[in-house]
Amino acid sequence: MGRRPVRRRRGPLRRALPRHGGTPLFVLLAATAILALLAVDWLLHHLLVLLALLAVAGTVTMLRLRARALAAQRQEAARIAELNHLGPFLTMTPKDFEHALALLCRRDGCTDVRVVGGAGDLAADVLATTPTGQRILIQAKRYGPKTQVNSPDVQKVNGTYRDVHGCDLALVVTTGTFTRAAAEFCTRVGIRTVDRHTLAHWAEGRTAPPWV
Secondary structure, eight states, X not given: OOOOOOOOOOOOOOXXXXXXXXXXXXXXXXXXXXXXXXXXXXXXXXXXXXXXXXXXXXXXXXXXXXXXXXXXXXXXXXXXXXXXXXXXXXXXXXXXXXXXXXXXXXXXXXXXXXXXOSTTOXXXXXXXXXXTSOEEEEEEEOOOTTOEEOHHHHHHHHHHXXXXXXXXXXXXXXXXXXXXXXXXXXXXXXXXXXXXXHHHHHHHTSSXXXXX
């Protein structure tokens, strides 16, 4: 009989080390831990510097915001100063007229003043809250001196200022005048009318605001 082939004994099995992209995983973990420790050490040694930088950045941001607010206040004060007589109102666009009336409201102590005029405004151009807490609606009519606000215009205001806009008072302000029928209707339902002459006195500060 032929001899059986001698079996060679195999050496002990070696466990394969987990690798990540050719690098043993424990090496990556150790490197990550070392980097984390170095980062923490750096932060601890430079904490005061970081806090100082954050404080400087916060101060700079606050100063910039304050400067913008002051600039906006100065700009608004300059625009209000230009509205001390009727002349500027007569050359405004209807939208500029709405914003000018909003400025007069702010000048005289109103808060939460908003220009809301536009398509579908339901007879509201400016909404504001008076110093006594009354909510007012202003309908602005930037008309020529010979153009009159008629009765249907003021009837629209009467139909929306309370139930739709939740206001206590309504003003109709125009650079023109009111027809007799419109004026009588406003008197009957309690809507305040401000024609070109009353607007001039309001702008000049010669009379109390029209909501008083």
